[in-house]
Amino acid sequence: MTKTGWLILAGALGVATAQTQLRTLKGVVIQEPAGLGEYVQDRKALVALGKILFWDMQTGSDGMTACATCHFHAGADHRPQNQISDTSATFRVNLDLSGVAFPLRALSDSGNKNSAALRDSSMRIGSMGTFRRIFDGIVPGQAAELGHDELDKPEFVHGGLQVRRVTSRNTPSIFNTVFYGRGFWDGRAARNFNGFTVSGLAAEAPGVLVSVDGVLERRPVNLDPANLASQGVGPILDHLEMSYAGRTWPLLARKMLNLAPLGLQRVSPTDSVLGDMARADGPGLVDEATYLSLIQKAFHSKFWESPETVEEFTQVEHNFPLFWGLAMHAYQATLNSDDSPFDRFNEGDNGALTAQQQEGLRLFQTTGDCIECHNGPEFSAAAMNPNRGTRAHAFDRTGVRPAAEDIGAGNATFKSISLRNVEFTGPYFHNGGQATLEQVLDFYRRAGDFSPVANDLRPFSISNAQRDSMVAFLKALSDDRVRYERAPFDHPELCVPVGHLENEPDVLAPGDSVEFPTSAAEKYRLIPAVGSSGNMVPLRTFEEMLAGIGANGERAHSLAEHCSPGGSAARQVGLR
Ligand code: HEC
Ligand code: HEC
Known part of the structure; x- marks a missing residue:
């Protein structure tokens, strides 16, 4: 037709x-939050800050979990192991998904929902985040925070060892999300951003510290539409996704301000946003690109210039949730795939x-x-x-x-x-x-x-x-730019956990960490940095992963290359 x-x-x-x-x-017009100019002086710098923070593994409490850890694959996640959660039933912890029968509910007649069920499972295929640990503080200059294991959730404990906790919903793609009114599967991320929490309600937010004639004042924040800013301040302190329980915004800010951006990850010199800042001879960015300088470039000075401290934290540390949320919004607002065959057909081809x-x-x-x-x-x-x-x-x-x-x-x-x-x-x-x-x-x-x-x-x-x-x-x-990770979908390197080691089937191997004796040993795989011209081969689909297709290098993200999250091995691996 x-x-x-x-x-x-x-x-x-x-x-x-x-x-x-x-x-x-x-x-289709991408609506900028009304009043953004009140806060932001350089929108390009804001996008760069957002891309860096989104991909920086150092943001997680363990120093190795980024937003991208669950959103690296066409904006979603296709990791193969320890991706199951189920609050209403017991399940095999750390199971490899190739051992799971899909669909999770299978009927004797797939065309008739009233036909007999051959199997039915309440489990969810989610994404692994952090171990259940309690936050004990930060060490300036160190990405990994202080904390201790806490074995309180039987769901993710097996044989006395704990695994990374897994979300109770599947990870959706972050691409094209700026167009949504509200974020998440249930819409709980509000369209208006209060500068601090997911819900948008002014009552839940302390407001932002503004320097007025040298004096700091608290002012409420209300930016709309900004669902990705509201959404973005959620996972970072969530103690299933990225955080040890009890970590706070100003301490997260202090940790990040003392670290080299993307200090453990290589960045392609042709990265569409970060290429100019990429360090040629190692991971991270050039020395001038610090977190403080990036914030100062992106935001008006009245949000960071004060030398005053309030309750032992600086203005920049206090305002970090606002910087974080707006940076996440700005970066993800660039990730729109509007050039699929359907788009071209609709345009007349x-x-x-x-x-x-x-x-x-x-x-x-x-x-x-x-x-x-x-x-x-x-x-x-x-x-x-x-x-x-x-x-x-x-x-x-x-x-x-x-x-x-x-x-x-x-x-x-x-x-x-x-x-x-x-x-x-x-x-x-x-x-x-x-x-x-x-x-x-x-x-x-x-x-x-x-x-x-x-x-x-x-x-x-x-x-x-x-x-x-x-x-x-x-x-x-x-969109082929998604299929091949071409700009704007190019990105820094990432080392992702892909499940836990087992000594024999269903017996977790203990890790070798002195600080975290009850955390199970892990496996990590490399997602290589990619520049603006993308990969030579297409991304592997979930279906291909289950079928073992593409392990021979014919698909990107086949998760075949090992890496070490501490950075040493990541540093040795060359750029593609
Ligand atoms: C009455 C509204 C409605 C109709 C009609 C509908 N969908 Fe959906 N679709 C949804 C909702 C809601 C979800 C999410 C459901 C959930 O996960 O619980 C969804 C999810 C999906 C997904 C999963 C996407 C993902 O990333 O997980 C696909 C694919 C999909 N729909 C395709 C279709 C197709 C094809 C049709 C037509 C045959 C269709 N939908 C008809 C509402 C609808
Ligand atoms: C542990 C894995 C994990 C991490 C880490 C993570 N996410 Fe997600 N993300 C998810 C899951 C699961 C959902 C769906 C949750 C829901 O809807 O209840 C989600 C939903 C989203 C959505 C909503 C998409 C939509 O369709 O509305 C956005 C946007 C998003 N994440 C961005 C981020 C950002 C920004 C970060 C870092 C601050 C982050 N995510 C960290 C797993 C993760």
């Missing part, structure tokens, strides 16, 4: 409005989609009625309209799991998440319960999994060939 043909068809169904019509993401993909697009809009919830240029009803209004079906109930396991945004509703680059973001849904897009489509054609619990889906009937066309269309939402 021609482009004009499907537009008319969508219109004829009466579903498409200017806001909800599928169309290219190119040219009729050859950009194959005939099969065009058929998939038609089914996506008609029989499947996917556009009820995955609509607009973002392929998500949770995106803001230009007037910042919300769309119907932003959060919806699709019956992925019973409400008792996770109520999401209430009543088991979850974000109608964007489908851009979905090829690379498996496993799917908030529980990570489906490994392939074919499995996702089987789920939709039987109108979800949980019945008779009401959900907002209607069953539909398609042949397997039609299902394959829809999958082919979903893959036309991948």
Whole structure:
């Protein structure tokens, strides 16, 4: 069908409005938080600060966990081991995902949700964060903080040893998230940023310290729309994701201000944002690029110039959550993939989609009625309209799991998440319960999994060939710059934990750390630095990882190269 043909068809169904019509993401305005100029004097420097902090492993309490540790792969995570959590049942700790049967709920007739269940599991495929440890302080100049093990969560303890704790939801991609009104699967990250917490409520925030004629004053912060700033201040102090329990913002600030940015990680000299600052002969950035200088460049002086200390902390240390949140927002706001085959087709290149993909697009809009919830240029009803209004079906109930396991945004509703680059973001849904897009489509054609619990889906009937066309269309939402990690999706090196060592099956090996005697021994793999022209080979999909495809170097992020998080081995590994 021609482009004009499907537009008319969508219109004829009466579903498409200017806001909800599928169309290219190119040219969609990225709304800057109103009043940002009050704080920020150099937006480019802010993006650089955000990219550095997002990728810097030193930000985590253990000195080796960055935001990127769970968002390094097309903005998501496809690590293979110790990625399971389950609060309602026992599970095999540290299991390799290749040993997990997908979909997690399997039916004797995949087209009928009332058919007998062959298996059903409440486990979630999440992302591992930190060990459960209590914060005891920082040592200036050292990335690893002081702390001690605490064995309080049986979920992540096995044979007296603890593993890294795992999130109770699957990690979504951070790409194209600036368009959302609210962040997270349940929308709990507010659209307005209060400078301090996720919720946006002014009552929860102390405000920012402003220097007025040499005197420090506290002023409230309220920036909108800024869901990525609100979201960004969450994980960094969360003691499952990045932090030992009890760490505080000013101490995190003091630690970071005394460290070399990205001091353990190589940066490509052709990095689209950091290339000019990259150190040629080792990890990190040139000497002039300190955290303080980056903050001073990005923000107006009244937010950092005071020599005064308040309760033993400097103005910069106090204002660190504001700097952090706005930097995260600015960096992630650059990560938009608006050049997929679908975008090109919509712009008039009729050859950009194959005939099969065009058929998939038609089914996506008609029989499947996917556009009820995955609509607009973002392929998500949770995106803001230009007037910042919300769309119907932003959060919806699709019956992925019973409400008792996770109520999401209430009543088991979850974000109608964007489908851009979905090829690379498996496993799917908030529980990570489906490994392939074919499995996702089987789920939709039987109108979800949980019945008779009401959900907002209607069953539909398609042949397997039609299902394959829809999958082919979903893959036309991948941007090649994401597939090959080209600018702006290029990034510094990262050494990621990929699970724990076992002496024999199901017996964890103890680590050799004196400070943390009950932490299990770990394995680490390298995600190499990549510059603006990207990798030679495409990213490995989750499905390929399960099938062992690409270990021979034909896929990027095959997690074959070892590294050591302390940096010594990371330093020895050459740049690609
Ligand atoms: C331990 C793994 C982990 C780390 C570390 C982590 N995240 Fe996430 N991230 C997740 C998971 C899991 C979710 C989904 C949680 C939810 O919705 O309840 C998420 C959600 C998000 C979202 C929301 C996407 C959406 O669709 O709304 C953004 C943005 C994000 N993270 C950015 C960050 C930033 C910035 C940092 C560092 C400050 C960070 N993440 C650190 C695992 C992680
Ligand atoms: C009634 C609203 C609604 C409709 C209709 C709908 N979706 Fe969804 N979609 C959602 C919601 C909500 C989620 C997240 C559900 C969860 O994880 O619990 C989702 C998640 C997904 C995901 C997983 C993305 C990821 O990164 O994990 C895919 C893929 C997807 N939908 C494809 C489709 C396709 C294809 C159709 C049409 C056959 C469709 N959806 C129809 C609301 C909808």
